[in-house]
Amino acid sequence: xxxxxxxxxxxxxxxxxxxxxxxxxxxxxxxxxxxxxxxxxxxxxxxxxxxxxxxxxxxxxxxxxxxxxxxxxxxxxxxxxxxxxxxxxxxxxxxxxxxxxxxxxxxxxxxxxxxxxxxxxxxxxxxxxxxxxxxxxxxxxxxxxxxxxxxxxxxxxxxxxxxxxxxxxxxxxxxxxxxxxxxxxxxxxxxxxxxxxxxxxxxxxxxxxxxxxxxxxxxxxxxxxxxxxxxxxxxxxxxx
Amino acid sequence: xxxxxxxxxxxxxxxxxxxxxxxxxxxxxxxxxxxxxxxxxxxxxxxxxxxxxxxxxxxxxxxxxxxxxxxxxxxxxxxxxxxxxxxxxxxxxxxxxxxxxxxxxxxxxxxxxxxxxxxxxxxxxxxxxxxxxxxxxxxxxxxxxxxxxxxxxxxxxxxxxxxxxxxxxxxxxxxxxxxxxxxxxxxxxxxxxxxxxxxxxxxxxxxxxxxxxxxxxxxxxxxxxxxxxxxxxxxxxxxxxxxxxxxxxxxxxxxxxxxxxxxxxxxxxxxxxxxxxxxxxxxxxxxxxxxxxxxxxxxxxxxxxxxxxxxxxxxxxxxxxxxxxxxxxxxxxxxxxxxxxxxxxxxxxxx
Numbered sequence: 393x394x395x396x397x398x399x400x401x402x403x404x405x406x407x408x409x410x411x412x413x414x415x416x417x418x419x420x421x422x423x424x425x426x427x428x429x430x431x432x433x434x435x436x437x438x439x440x441x442x443x444x445x446x447x448x449x450x451x452x453x454x455x456x457x458x459x460x461x462x463x464x465x466x467x468x469x470x471x472x473x474x475x476x477x478x479x480x481x482x483x484x485x486x487x488x489x490x491x492x493x494x495x496x497x498x499x500x501x502x503x504x505x506x507x508x509x510x511x512x513x514x515x516x517x518x519x520x521x522x523x524x525x526x527x528x529x530x531x532x533x534x535x536x537x538x539x540x541x542x543x544x545x546x547x548x549x550x551x552x553x554x555x556x557x558x559x560x561x562x563x564x565x566x567x568x569x570x571x572x573x574x575x576x577x578x579x580x581x582x583x584x585x586x587x588x589x590x591x592x593x594x595x596x597x598x599x600x601x602x603x604x605x606x607x608x609x610x611x612x613x614x615x616x617x618x619x620x621x622x623x624x625x626x627x628x629x630x631x632x
Numbered sequence: 633x634x635x636x637x638x639x640x641x642x643x644x645x646x647x648x649x650x651x652x653x654x655x656x657x658x659x660x661x662x663x664x665x666x667x668x669x670x671x672x673x674x675x676x677x678x679x680x681x682x683x684x685x686x687x688x689x690x691x692x693x694x695x696x697x698x699x700x701x702x703x704x705x706x707x708x709x710x711x712x713x714x715x716x717x718x719x720x721x722x723x724x725x726x727x728x729x730x731x732x733x734x735x736x737x738x739x740x741x742x743x744x745x746x747x748x749x750x751x752x753x754x755x756x757x758x759x760x761x762x763x764x765x766x767x768x769x770x771x772x773x774x775x776x777x778x779x780x781x782x783x784x785x786x787x788x789x790x791x792x793x794x795x796x797x798x799x800x801x802x803x804x805x806x807x808x809x810x811x812x813x814x815x816x817x818x819x820x821x822x823x824x825x826x827x828x829x830x831x832x833x834x835x836x837x838x839x840x841x842x843x844x845x846x847x848x849x850x851x852x853x854x855x856x857x858x859x860x861x862x863x864x865x866x867x868x869x870x871x872x873x874x875x876x877x878x879x880x881x882x883x884x885x886x887x888x889x890x891x892x893x894x895x896x897x898x899x900x901x902x903x904x905x906x907x908x909x910x911x912x913x914x915x916x917x918x919x920x921x922x923x924x925x926x927x928x929x930x931x932x933x934x935x936x937x938x939x940x941x942x943x944x945x946x947x948x949x950x951x952x953x954x955x956x957x958x959x960x961x962x963x964x965x966x967x968x969x970x971x972x973x974x975x976x977x978x979x980x981x982x983x
Contacts, residue, residue, distance in 0.1 A: 424810060453765075458821040458822045461841060465844070467840045
C-alpha cells in the first residue's frame with residue numbers, strides 16, 4: 393500500500409504506508425530509549441534540564457532507580473532495639489534491658505529465598521522498617537516471645553545500658569531524621585504484640601548504627617543512636 | 633523523493649522473523665520463578681504486607697491509586713475475600729505463565745504483578761523495578777517459542793509468519809530490543825554511579841557489602857571479601873563488567889558479549905548465594921538472558937557438546953562401560969559399532 397503526494401509543486405513524494413506502520417514500534421522504542429537515557433545519565437546536563445518533563449512522561453509505569461549499591465554501599469549495620477517499662481502486680485516498676493529486634497528476628501540460616509524476602513532493604517527508611525519488622529515479628533512470634541521472656545527474667549532498672557550500648561551520644565542521621573513518627577508507629581504495633589501480662593506502662597524503640605570496621609585503619613567507629621522514640625505513654629495489652 | 637532503499641530494507645529486516653527467542657523464554661521462566669517466590673515466601677504474612685489491614689493503610693493506598701499512582705486490582709475493594717481472590721489468582725496466573733507463556737498470560741501476569749507491587753512499594757528493590765518495566769514490553773513478544781508445552785504449536789505458527797513482514801514481528805523485535813537495552817542501561821547507570829563512589833574506587837565496596845549483616849548471607853562471603861586484594865579485584869571487575877554491558881550488547885563479536893555477560897551472571901550468582909538476595913539476582917539473570925542472541929546460545933551449545941559432552945561420553949567410567957567410538961571390546965560383550973553401517977557398501981560390494 394502506498395500513496396503519492398505533490399508538495400507545493402515540488403518533486404513527488406511516495407510514501408509506503410505499510411512500511412510506516414511496520415516502523416511505528418521502532419519509533420516508539422527509540423523515543424522510550426531516548427527518555428530513559430536522559431532520565432538515567434547521572435549528573436548530565438540534559439538530565440538536569442529535562443528532568444521534570446521526562447519524569448512526567450515515564451511516571452508511574454517506567455520510573456527507574458538503578459543505583460544498586462552505588463555510589464557507595466551501606467557501611468553500617470542498622471539495628472532495631474525495643475525496651476519496655478512496666479509495673480508488676482505488686483506495683484513495682486521495672487525497666488527491661490533493651491533487646492535487639494534485629495537479632496531476635498534474625499533470619500540467618502533460613503533457605504536463601506526466604507531470607508532474601510524477609511531481610512531485604514532493611515536500611516530503607518521508616519515504614520519499610522516497620523513492614524519488615526512486622527513481617528519478621530509475625531513469622532517468628534515464638535522467638536519474639538522467648539526474647540521477651542529472657543528480657544523479663546533479668547528485669548531491673550538499668551537505663552544506662554542503653555547509653556553504653558549506643559555510645560552515650562544521641563546523634564541524628566540524615567537518612568533517619570524525620571522518621572520518628574514511623575518509629576512511634578512501630579512501637580505501638582510492637583506494644584500491641586509483645587506487651588507482657590499485667591500490662592505495659594511504657595515502651596520505647598530506637599535504632600543504632602554500627603559502622604563496619606574500617607579495613608584500612610582497622611579501627612571500629614563508635615555506635616550511633618540514629619533515632620529514638622523516647623518513652624511513650626502507657627499501653628494496655630491489646631489496645632493502645 | 634522516494635523512501636530510500638536502506639531504511640526500507642531495515643524496516644523489512646526488522647519485521648521479518650523474530651529474534652532472541654530462547655533468551656525470552658529463559659527470561660519468562662526466570663522472572664516467573666522470582667515472582668512466584670515473592671508470592672509464596674510471603675504467603676503467611678500476606679495480610680501484613682498487602683492485605684486490607686496492612687501496615688500501609690488501605691485508605692492511603694487507594695488515595696495514591698486515584699491520584700496518578702499505578703492501577704491495582706487490590707484497590708477495587710477493601711474486603712479480605714477480594715484480597716484473597718486477587719492474591720490467589722495472581723499465584724495461579726504467574727505459575728501458569730511461567731510454564732506456558734504466551735501473550736494473553738503475559739498481559740494477565742503483568743496486571744497481577746503491578747497490582748501487587750502498587751499495594752506496597754516500600755518493600756520493592758531494583759529487581760522488582762526492572763521486572764515491572766520488562767513485563768510491560770514482554771506483552772508484545774513471543775515468550776514461549778522454546779521451553780513451553782505449547783512450543784511446538786508456536787514454532788509451527790511462527791514458521792508461516794516469519795517468511796513475510798508483519799506488524800507482530802516488528803512489535804516483537806522492537807520490544808525485545810528495548811528489553812535488552814533497558815537491561816544494559818541498568819548496568820551502565822549503576823556502573824557510572826559506582827565510579828563516582830569512593831568505596832568502589834578504593835576497592836573496599838564488596839568488603840563493606842559482605843560485612844553488613846543484611847547482605848552477608850553465607851559465612852564464606854565475608855571471609856573471602858575480608859582479603860582486600862580479593863575485594864579490590866571483585867569491585868573493579870564488577871564496575872568493568874557493568875560499564876561494558878552496552879558495548880557488549882551492540883558488539884559484533886559474540887565472544888565479547890558472552891564474556892561480559894558471563895561475568896555479570898557470575899556476579900549475580902554471587903549475589904544470590906553470598907548476599908541471599910535470591911529474587912533480585914534471579915530477576916537480573918532472567919533479564920540478562922535476553923541480551924544474548926539465539927546464535928550465541930547455539931554457539932554455546934555447540935561448544936558444550938564439543939568440549940564437554942563428547943569428552944564425557946568418551947570417558948570409560950567403569951570397566952566394561954562401552955562408550956561408542958574407540959571403546960575397547962570387553963570379553964563376552966560384543967563391541968558397539970564405531971561407525972554407522974555403510975548400507976550402500978553392503979548392498980553393492982566392490983568387485
